[in-house]
Amino acid sequence: MKLSPATPMHDDTPSLAPLVSMLAADMDRVNATILARMDSKIALIPQLAGHLIAAGGKRMRPMMTVAGAMLGSRDAAAREPAVKLATAVEFIHSATLLHDDVIDESALRRGRDTANALWGNDASVLVGDFLFARAFELMVEAGDLTVLGRLASAAARITEGEIRQMAITGQPDTPPEDYYDVIEGKTAVLFSAAAAAGIEITGASTARIEAMRVYGMKLGMAFQIMDDALDYTASADDMGKNAGDDFADQKITLPTILAWQDGDADERSFWQRTLGDAEFADGDLAMAQGILARHDAVGRAISIARGLADEAAAALDPFMDDGATAPLAAALADAARFAAARSS
Amino acid sequence: MKLSPATPMHDDTPSLAPLVSMLAADMDRVNATILARMDSKIALIPQLAGHLIAAGGKRMRPMMTVAGAMLGSRDAAAREPAVKLATAVEFIHSATLLHDDVIDESALRRGRDTANALWGNDASVLVGDFLFARAFELMVEAGDLTVLGRLASAAARITEGEIRQMAITGQPDTPPEDYYDVIEGKTAVLFSAAAAAGIEITGASTARIEAMRVYGMKLGMAFQIMDDALDYTASADDMGKNAGDDFADQKITLPTILAWQDGDADERSFWQRTLGDAEFADGDLAMAQGILARHDAVGRAISIARGLADEAAAALDPFMDDGATAPLAAALADAARFAAARSS
Numbered sequence: 001m002k003l004s005p006a007t008p009m010h011d012d013t014p015s016l017a018p019l020v021s022m023l024a025a026d027m028d029r030v031n032a033t034i035l036a037r038m039d040s041k042i043a044l045i046p047q048l049a050g051h052l053i054a055a056g057g058k059r060m061r062p063m064m065t066v067a068g069a070m071l072g073s074r075d076a077a078a079r080e081p082a083v084k085l086a087t088a089v090e091f092i093h094s095a096t097l098l099h100d101d102v103i104d105e106s107a108l109r110r111g112r113d114t115a116n117a118l119w120g121n122d123a124s125v126l127v128g129d130f131l132f133a134r135a136f137e138l139m140v141e142a143g144d145l146t147v148l149g150r151l152a153s154a155a156a157r158i159t160e161g162e163i164r165q166m167a168i169t170g171q172p173d174t175p176p177e178d179y180y181d182v183i184e185g186k187t188a189v190l191f192s193a194a195a196a197a198g199i200e201i202t203g204a205s206t207a208r209i210e211a212m213r214v215y216g217m218k219l220g221m222a223f224q225i226m227d228d229a230l231d232y233t234a235s236a237d238d239m240g241k242n243a244g245d246d247f248a249d250q251k252i253t254l255p256t257i258l259a260w261q262d263g264d265a266d267e268r269s270f271w272q273r274t275l276g277d278a279e280f281a282d283g284d285l286a287m288a289q290g291i292l293a294r295h296d297a298v299g300r301a302i303s304i305a306r307g308l309a310d311e312a313a314a315a316l317d318p319f320m321d322d323g324a325t326a327p328l329a330a331a332l333a334d335a336a337r338f339a340a341a342r343s344s
Numbered sequence: 345m346k347l348s349p350a351t352p353m354h355d356d357t358p359s360l361a362p363l364v365s366m367l368a369a370d371m372d373r374v375n376a377t378i379l380a381r382m383d384s385k386i387a388l389i390p391q392l393a394g395h396l397i398a399a400g401g402k403r404m405r406p407m408m409t410v411a412g413a414m415l416g417s418r419d420a421a422a423r424e425p426a427v428k429l430a431t432a433v434e435f436i437h438s439a440t441l442l443h444d445d446v447i448d449e450s451a452l453r454r455g456r457d458t459a460n461a462l463w464g465n466d467a468s469v470l471v472g473d474f475l476f477a478r479a480f481e482l483m484v485e486a487g488d489l490t491v492l493g494r495l496a497s498a499a500a501r502i503t504e505g506e507i508r509q510m511a512i513t514g515q516p517d518t519p520p521e522d523y524y525d526v527i528e529g530k531t532a533v534l535f536s537a538a539a540a541a542g543i544e545i546t547g548a549s550t551a552r553i554e555a556m557r558v559y560g561m562k563l564g565m566a567f568q569i570m571d572d573a574l575d576y577t578a579s580a581d582d583m584g585k586n587a588g589d590d591f592a593d594q595k596i597t598l599p600t601i602l603a604w605q606d607g608d609a610d611e612r613s614f615w616q617r618t619l620g621d622a623e624f625a626d627g628d629l630a631m632a633q634g635i636l637a638r639h640d641a642v643g644r645a646i647s648i649a650r651g652l653a654d655e656a657a658a659a660l661d662p663f664m665d666d667g668a669t670a671p672l673a674a675a676l677a678d679a680a681r682f683a684a685a686r687s688s
Contacts, residue, residue: 042507099473103466122447125469126507129443132473133499136480140493148492149484155477160386163470167388 014337019063022331026066026079026086027059033087037134048115048127052094060223060339061093061194062086067332068198068212071325081142082198085151088142089194091135092155096186098128100162104249147197154193161185170250170278172260172271179257180221183228188220195219211318215332218312222340225305228253229298230342232289244285250275254301255292262295302340309340358681363407366675370410370423370430371403377431381478392459392471396438404567404683405437405538406430411676412542412556415669425486426542429495432486433538435479436499440530442472444506448593491541498537505529514594514622516604516615523601524565527572532564539563555662559676562656566684569649572597573642574686576633588629594619598648600632602641611635646684653684 020027038049069082101114102121116124132155139148165182168174195216200209231246232255246253252275260271270287273279292298313333319325364371382393413426445458446465460468476499483492509526512518539560544553575590576599590597596619604615614631617623636642657677663669 040504042504042511044507044511045504096473099469103469122510123507125443125447126503126510129440129476130500130503130507132476133496133503136496137493137500140489140496143489145484145487145489145492148489149481152477152480152484156474156481159470159474159477160384160389163386163388163467163474166466166470167386 014334014341016058016335016338019067019328019331019335022328023063023066023070025076026070026083027063029080029083030059030062030066030086030090033083033138034090037087037138038091038131040130044119044123045127045130048098048119048123049094049131051118052097052115053090059090060335061190062090063335064191064195064212064216064219065089065198067328068195068200069202070328071208071212071319072199072202072204074324078202081144081201084138084142085147085197085201086194088135088138088151089190089197091131091138092151092158093190095128095131095135096158096162098124098131102128103162104245142201144201147201150193150197150200154189157185157189161187161189165251168252170276171252172256172268172275174252174257176254176257176261179252179254183221183224184217187224188217191220191223192216208318211315214315215312215336218308218315219336219339222305222308222312222336225254225301225308226340226342229255229301229305232292232298244288247274247285247288248280250278254304255297256288258297258300259292259295262297263291267291305340306337309336312336358678358685360402360679360682363411363672363675363679366672367407367410367414369420370414370427371407373424373427374403374406374410374430374434377427377482378434381431381482382435382475384474388463388467389471389474392442392463392467393438393475395462396441396459397434403434404679405534406434407679408535408539408556408560408563409433409542411672412539412544413546414542414672415552415556415663416543416546416548418668422546425488425545428482428486429491429541429545430538432479432482432495433534433541435475435482436495436502437534439472439475439479440502440506442468442475446472447506448589486545488545491545494537494541494544498533501529501533505531505533509595512596514620515596516600516612516619518596518601520598520601520605523596523598527565527568528561531568532561535564535567536560552662555659558659559656559680562652562659563680563683566649566652566656566680569598569645569652570684570686573599573645573649576636576642588632591618591629591632592624594622598645599636599641602644603636603639606639606641607635649684650681653680656680 034053035050038053039046063086065082065086066079069079069086073079098115101116102124105116114124115127136148136152139151142148161182161184164178165186168178168182192213193216196209196213199212228246228251231243231253233243245251247256256271256275260268263271270284270291274284274288313336316329316333319329378397379394382397383390407430409426409430410423413423413430417423442459445460446468449460458468459471480492480496483495486492505526505528508522509530512522512526536557537560540553540557543556572590572595575587575597577587589595591600600615600619604612607615614628614635618628618632657680660673660677663673
C-alpha cells in the first residue's frame with residue numbers, strides 16, 4: 001500500500017490565470033487608460049512613469065477594483081468609472097514605489113534599474129507627486145465622493161504605515177502586532193480600498209462592499225507577508241530584486257520577529273548586531289537564513305500568510321451563492337491562495 | 345520750491361494688514377483646522393508637520409480661499425467647507441515645501457533648520473505624502489467634486505512646473521516664456537485654484553469664479569517673480585533663507601534671463617560658467633549682482649511683478665461695484681500690490 005501524503009488544504013495548485021482571463025477585457029481598458037493618463041507635455045513624466053509601469057508587475061491592485069466592479073455590474077459601460085478608479089489605484093501604487101525607491105536608495109526593482117537610479121531622486125519624488133495628483137483627477141472623473149474619500153483615506157494610511165515602518169526599522173524586538181499594523185497600512189489598505197471602491201461605485205449593497213473590503217485587506221496582508229518571507233529565500237533572478245535586501249536595510253519582518261521571539265541569547269545578539277546596529281560581516285545573510293531555518297521562521301510566516309489567504313477567500317461567501325457572481329468569486333479566492341503560494 | 349518726486353503709481357505703501365484683519369476670524373478657524381488635521385497616531389507626523397507649519401509664513405494661499413468664500417457668502421457657517429479647502433490648500437503647499445527641500449537639499453527655510461535637515465529626507469518625503477493625502481480627505485469633506493477637481497488639477501500642474509524647472513536649471517539662455525510657464529505651474533496655479541475654489545464652493549457665478557481665478561494667477565506670478573528677484577538682493581536675515589541660493593543652485597530666474605538677453609559675450613561666458621556649468625569661484629555672487637545691476641535686471645523684474653499685481657487688482661472689478669464685496673476686494677487689491685512691493 002502506498003502512503004498518501006496528508007491531505008492538502010486545496011487539491012490544485014492555486015493559479016492567477018482564471019482571474020486574469022475573466023478580467024482581461026476590462027484590464028485592457030485599464031492599461032490603455034494608464035498609458036493615456038500618464039502622458040504630459042513634460043516629456044520626463046511619461047518617460048519615467050513608463051519605465052516603472054511598463055516594467056509590469058501583476059497589476060494586482062487595479063485587478064481588485066475591476067473585479068469588484070464586475071461583481072457589482074455585468075454592464076461593461078457601467079464599469080467605465082471603475083476603469084478610472086483602477087487606473088488611479090495603479091498610479092497611487094506607482095507613486096509610492098517611486099518614493100520608496102528614493103527612501104530605500106534602491107537600485108533594482110523587478111529586475112531592472114530603478115527610476116531613481118536612472119533619473120535621480122529629484123525626478124522620482126516629483127513624478128511620484130504627479131502620479132498621485134493625477135490619480136485624484138481620475139477619481140474626480142469617476143464621479144463619486146464617497147469612493148474618493150475611501151481612496152484618499154487609504155492614501156493617508158499608506159504613508160502612516162511607511163512612517164511606522166521607519167520607526168520599527170532597526171528594532172529586532174518589535175512585537176508582531178506592530179509589524180501587522182505596518183503592513184496593514186503600507187500594503188493591505190490599498191488592496192482593500194481598491195477592491196471595495198470597485199464594487200461601491202456600481203451601487204452595491206453595504207454588505208457586499210464590506211465583503212470586498214475584508215477580502216482585499218486579508219489578501220493584502222497575505223501578499224506582504226509572502227513578500228517579506230521570500231526576501232530571505234529567493235535569488236535576485238526570482239524576485240527581480242536583491243535577495244536579503246530587507247536584512248541589509250535593517251527591516252523588521254515577520255520571519256525575523258518570529259526568530260527573535262524564539263531566539264536564545266546568542267541569536268538575539270546576532271539580530272541586535274545586524275538588524276539593530278547595522279554591523280554587518282561577510283556571511284551574515286547566510287547566518288541569518290540558518291537561524292530562520294532552525295526556527296522554521298520563514299515556513300511559519302508562510303503558514304500565517306496562507307491562513308490569511310483562506311480568510312480572504314472566506315470573505316467572498318456572499319458572492320458564492322449567486323450564480324452570476326460565483327465564478328468570479330471563485331477565481332478571486334484562487335487568486336488569494338495564489339498570492340500565498342507563489343515561490344517568487 | 346521743493347521738488348516733489350515723480351508721482352508713485354499708488355500713493356500709500358500697500359499693506360497686507362487690512363486683508364489680514366478682515367479674514368482674521370475665518371483664518372483662526374483655518375489655523376485650528378490645520379492643527380487638528382495634521383494630527384496622527386504616528387507621532388512623527390505632527391512633529392515634523394508642526395515644525396514646518398508653525399514656522400509660519402504669511403498663509404497667503406489659504407487666505408485666498410477664505411477671501412474667495414467671503415466674497416461669495418456673508419454667512420460664516422456656510423463658509424465651513426471653505427475653511428476645510430483652505431486647510432487643504434495649506435497642506436498641499438506644505439507638502440510641496442517638504443519635497444522641495446529634499447530636492448534642493450536645503451538646510452534653511454524661513455530662518456530655521458528645514459525638516460529634512462532635522463529628520464532626514466525619508467521622513468520629509470513621507471510626511472509630505474501624508475499631508476497631500478490628508479488634503480484630499482479634507483476636500484472630500486468639503487463635498488464638492490468640481491472644486492475638488494480644480495484643486496487636483498492644480499496639484500498635478502504644480503509637479504509639472506517643478507519638473508519643468510529642473511529641465512531649465514543650468515540653462516542660462518532659457519527664454520522668458522519658459523520661465524513664466526515654470527512659475528505659473530509651480531506657484532501661480534495654486535494661488536489661482538485656491539482663490540477660485542473658495543468662491544466656487546459658495547455657489548458663485550462663473551464670472552465671479554473666473555475673476556478670482558485670474559486674480560490668484562496674476563498675484564501668484566507677481567509673488568514668485570518678487571521671490572526670485574529678492575534672492576539676489578536680500579540677506580539671510582531678511583529672507584529667512586540664504587541669499588544667492590538660486591545662483592548657487594543654478595536656478596534660472598527672471599533677473600538672470602533679462603541679464604542674459606542684454607549681456608555681451610563676456611557676461612554670457614560668466615553666466616555659462618556659473619549657472620550653466622556650476623564652476624563657481626569666490627566673488628561670483630558679487631559679480632553676478634554687479635552684472636544684474638548694470639542691466640537693472642532686478643529692478644526690471646520687480647517692475648514686471650508690479651505690473652502683474654496691478655492686473656491682479658484689476659481682475660477684481662466685478663466685486664468693486666457691489667457694496668457688499670467692495671471693501672474686501674479693495675483689501676485684496678492692496679494685498680496684491682503688497683506682494684509686489686515687499687522688500688523681503
